[in-house]
Amino acid sequence: MNLLNKSITIKSVTISNRLVMPPMATSKAANGDVTGQLIDYYDEKSKGGYIGLIITEHHYVSKDGMASEGQVSISRDEDVAGLKKIADVIHKNGSKVIAQINHAGSSASQDLTGYEPISASPIINVGFSAKTKLIPHEMDQNDIRRVVKSFADAAKRVKEAGYDGVQIHSAHGYLLNQFYSPLGNKRLDEYGGTIDGRIKIHLEIIRAIREVVGDDFLLSLRLGASDYMEGGSTIEDGVYASKKFQEAGIDLLDISGGYNGFIRKDTNEPGWFADATLAIKKEISIPLILTGGVTDVKDAEHLLEEGKADFIGIGRAIFKDSKWAEKAME
Numbered sequence: 001m002n003l004l005n006k007s008i009t010i011k012s013v014t015i016s017n018r019l020v021m022p023p024m025a026t027s028k029a030a031n032g033d034v035t036g037q038l039i040d041y042y043d044e045k046s047k048g049g050y051i052g053l054i055i056t057e058h059h060y061v062s063k064d065g066m067a068s069e070g071q072v073s074i075s076r077d078e079d080v081a082g083l084k085k086i087a088d089v090i091h092k093n094g095s096k097v098i099a100q101i102n103h104a105g106s107s108a109s110q111d112l113t114g115y116e117p118i119s120a121s122p123i124i125n126v127g128f129s130a131k132t133k134l135i136p137h138e139m140d141q142n143d144i145r146r147v148v149k150s151f152a153d154a155a156k157r158v159k160e161a162g163y164d165g166v167q168i169h170s171a172h173g174y175l176l177n178q179f180y181s182p183l184g185n186k187r188l189d190e191y192g193g194t195i196d197g198r199i200k201i202h203l204e205i206i207r208a209i210r211e212v213v214g215d216d217f218l219l220s221l222r223l224g225a226s227d228y229m230e231g232g233s234t235i236e237d238g239v240y241a242s243k244k245f246q247e248a249g250i251d252l253l254d255i256s257g258g259y260n261g262f263i264r265k266d267t268n269e270p271g272w273f274a275d276a277t278l279a280i281k282k283e284i285s286i287p288l289i290l291t292g293g294v295t296d297v298k299d300a301e302h303l304l305e306e307g308k309a310d311f312i313g314i315g316r317a318i319f320k321d322s323k324w325a326e327k328a329m330e
């Protein structure tokens with residue numbers, strides 16, 4: 001266990017090891033508010049500080065982007081106080097913490113939000129996170145500006161709440177994945193078409209966030225690099241986009257799958273998005289997280305040794321067993 005135990009400093013944040021708990025929705029919030037149950041959950045997961053970095057579950061940046069009941073809100077200034085309690089408990093236990101911010105786009109349900117779902121194009125979501133059969137409203141330039149601002153406002157709140165960084169969610173078929181994927185984006189304006197068009201909104205969000213959080217705050221992006229679906233985004237898209245995200249100021253890239261979701265239908269190999277991370281790592285210098293299918297610490301170490309990632313995310317194994325990291329790291 002040499003590489004997994006190695007600390008790393010990104011900007012001014014020193015992370016004690018290469019183990020990441022990836023964002024996993026818990027449905028423990030009440031009307032978007034952080035609950036005692038949620039704080040206890042993160043306390044239990046971070047006890048002992050065995051996990052270097054915890055990325056907390058997706059938070060909705062605006063009500064119309066809410067994905068599911070029990071999801072945590074970061075859409076209101078009042079949310080900062082509750083979120084601070086999560087950051088504090090994780091820090092007290094010795095781990096670093098980043099919050100993931102998200103807009104569900106066409107995966108939001110009107111029944112839940114009270115708003116018409118929005119997306120890059122008026123296409124019913126065919127992806128993993130699809131929950132509604134409603135045709136979403138195609139976003140105009142004003143909608144795009146509003147969403148960019150919602151992400152920036154949310155990131156500012158994450159910083160105010162004392163987190164070490166913020167993560168933009170662009171995976172698993174949610175709004176930014178809808179822009180990134182040719183399956184969700186049929187736009188004819190500058191926000192569609194080529195990969196440059198399909199990541200224009202991402203770059204605007206990255207710049208807008210940087211402006212409000214400053215240069216030193218950790219900025220991560222979770223990219224569903226490839227849809228692994230016919231007509232969808234490809235690993236080549238992922239390589240190109242990752243380079244652009246690095247140039248725009250992303251400090252930590254987190255690679256997952258796109259419209260297919262976080263699993264692969266064609267392989268059970270631990271670290272199943274390694275085909276994407278290997279290709280991306282060749283072209284970028286910022287650290288990268290690989291998540292998917294890892295349940296054994298030996299596999300995590302092996303993936304690091306093979307140069308497939310700088311961090312390994314362990315999701316469901318930690319979800320099921322809060323002592324997983326303690327057992328693994330000792």
Ligand SMILES: Cc1cc2nc3c(=O)[nH]c(=O)nc-3n(C[C@H](O)[C@H](O)[C@H](O)COP(=O)(O)O)c2cc1C
Pocket residue numbers: 022023024025026057058100169171172222256262263291292293294313314315316317
């Ligand atoms: C219950 C559950 C909730 C999840 N919620 C999120 C989420 O909020 N944001 C996200 O990016 N991924 C989410 N994921 C995906 C995980 O972060 C991770 O990528 C996935 O579980 C694959 O890793 P694993 O095989 O180690 O579990 C979720 C997964 C599960 C099982």
